[in-house]
Amino acid sequence: IVLILLAGASPAWAQLSRIGSVTSLVHKDSIGAPAIKGTDSNWDPVNDVYLIVGAYGPHFGIFVNRFGIPVTGFFFIKQGGGGSHFPRARFSPHVNGGAGGFLVTWAEEGPAGQHSLHTRIVAYPGILLGAENIISDFTSYPWLESGAAIGYSPASQRFYVAWMTYPTASTAPAFHLAGRLVGLD
Numbered sequence: 001i002v003l004i005l006l007a008g009a010s011p012a013w014a015q016l017s018r019i020g021s022v023t024s025l026v027h028k029d030s031i032g033a034p035a036i037k038g039t040d041s042n043w044d045p046v047n048d049v050y051l052i053v054g055a056y057g058p059h060f061g062i063f064v065n066r067f068g069i070p071v072t073g074f075f076f077i078k079q080g081g082g083g084s085h086f087p088r089a090r091f092s093p094h095v096n097g098g099a100g101g102f103l104v105t106w107a108e109e110g111p112a113g114q115h116s117l118h119t120r121i122v123a124y125p126g127i128l129l130g131a132e133n134i135i136s137d138f139t140s141y142p143w144l145e146s147g148a149a150i151g152y153s154p155a156s157q158r159f160y161v162a163w164m165t166y167p168t169a170s171t172a173p174a175f176h177l178a179g180r181l182v183g184l185d
Contacts, residue, residue: 038086038106038147046093046100047124053077055084055106063124075126078118083109086147089122094157095184096123103150103159103182105135107142115166117142119182130185140178141166158183 037056044051049063049071059078065071078084087106095101101123108116117136121129136142140163148163162179 037083040088040147042089042091042102044091044100044102044124049124051089051091051102051104051122051124053087053089053104053106055087057083059084059087059104059106061089061104061122061126063126072125075128077104077120077122077128078106078132084118085109086145088147088150090150090152090159092152092154092157092159092184094154095121096127096129099123101127101129103152103161105148105150105161107147107163110141114138115141115143117148117161117163119161121184135161135180135182136163136178139165140176142178143175 036054039052039054041050041052049065051061051063053059053061058076058080060074061077062070062074063072084106085108087104089102089104091100091102093100095103101121103119104122105117105119108118110116115136116134119133119135120131123129142148143164143166146164148161151160152158153160159182160179161182162177165176165178
């Protein structure tokens with residue numbers, strides 16, 4: 001019976017579709033960065049676009065349509081300051097008064113290993129909502145070799161951000177996982 005069911009199954013479209021050509025979206029020189037250290041993307045079904053984020057020093061974003069064609073120019077989510085690394089983005093339909101938007105996170109270098117994990121809300125077409133926030137504390141500096149994980153609950157309308165920490169004098173030599181609930185604002 002299983003063989004009969006599998007014989008009648010058709011493959012998923014994604015398995016049949018061809019990958020399109022690669023499009024250069026942002027060049028490191030256009031943002032004043034020595035390189036780009038980490039990228040992420042996430043889908044906005046409300047506006048039918050992807051947000052692509054990258055960072056290394058400045059932190060930037062750009063929106064592309066379902067064909068990978070830019071529909072905005074790049075915009076800064078954060079300019080200057082310490083080195084930004086490994087950004088992440090997660091969509092919520094509840095952000096921006098129900099118009100949808102993204103929680104964007106990134107790790108930022110600080111003095112003497114005192115790194116911090118930052119967030120900002122971004123909405124299409126490149127609107128920065130609210131201020132930049134630091135969600136880590138003095139016992140949970142983010143490790144700068146990977147991005148934070150972000151989950152979103154439509155039921156509670158909150159994000160949960162989790163990250164691996166960098167050992168400090170109070171935690172050394174132990175690494176540990178840290179996490180924080182983040183609201184829509």
